[in-house]
Amino acid sequence: MGAGNALITAVRTGLAELADPAKAPEMRAYMKSDMPFRGVPKPGRSTLMKAVLTEHLLPDRVTFAKTVLTLWREARYREERYAAIDLSGDRAYRRWQDPQLLEVYDELIVTGAWWDYVDEVAIRRVGPILRGFRADVTPVVRRWITDPDRWRRRASVICQIGAKGDVDHDLLTDAIEANIDDPDFFLRKGIGWALRDHARSEPGWVRTFVHDHPGLSPLSTREAMKHLG
Numbered sequence: 001m002g003a004g005n006a007l008i009t010a011v012r013t014g015l016a017e018l019a020d021p022a023k024a025p026e027m028r029a030y031m032k033s034d035m036p037f038r039g040v041p042k043p044g045r046s047t048l049m050k051a052v053l054t055e056h057l058l059p060d061r062v063t064f065a066k067t068v069l070t071l072w073r074e075a076r077y078r079e080e081r082y083a084a085i086d087l088s089g090d091r092a093y094r095r096w097q098d099p100q101l102l103e104v105y106d107e108l109i110v111t112g113a114w115w116d117y118v119d120e121v122a123i124r125r126v127g128p129i130l131r132g133f134r135a136d137v138t139p140v141v142r143r144w145i146t147d148p149d150r151w152r153r154r155a156s157v158i159c160q161i162g163a164k165g166d167v168d169h170d171l172l173t174d175a176i177e178a179n180i181d182d183p184d185f186f187l188r189k190g191i192g193w194a195l196r197d198h199a200r201s202e203p204g205w206v207r208t209f210v211h212d213h214p215g216l217s218p219l220s221t222r223e224a225m226k227h228l229g
Helices: 002-018 024-031 042-055 061-073 078-088 091-096 099-112 115-132 134-145 150-158 169-179 185-198 203-212 218-224
Strands: none
Touching (some): 002 042, 002 061, 024 078, 042 078, 061 078, 061 091, 061 099, 078 099, 099 115, 099 150, 115 134, 115 150, 134 150, 134 169, 169 185, 169 203, 185 203, 185 218, 203 218
């Protein structure tokens, strides 16, 4: 995995050079992170990753997946995990965004276990694969709906955010209904967010859904109706 190792080294070196020890503690506190930060804000990380990903192209699907997982699993700083997610969505590897990658993304969701990781992976990685390969991916997302892991369940709720008119209403309904009574903040927030986003394209459907589901938490309802009056 020579190309992958070179990419990983470039990421780690670049982040170390951009590190700001003064910013790191406040970033860690804001994210309530057990893993320390380097103190590299997103703009600096994005510039670094653009350069690294342009210079270090990965030759095949296997190397790509292994590099994402190695960067993720061996991360000592949170920005290294952000970099793994950035790599996973780089347009140079768009042709490999298919159901074979779900195992990778599932690991990122479960082991990441926090909203900054899970939301990006669920919406920008799993969501497009779901829309492109519904027959293969819908059963996987359906299993997540009732999974003991709350982050898989959140992913099942929010993965269609951004789909606009291409939302699978049955899947969204089932994901919400299965989790409607869960008191977890992140699930309730995710339900409201998913409905609020869908209201952009189908406000009538969302109004009816909220009306027909009085068991929605106040948080979910408030989020869902935020722009509907």
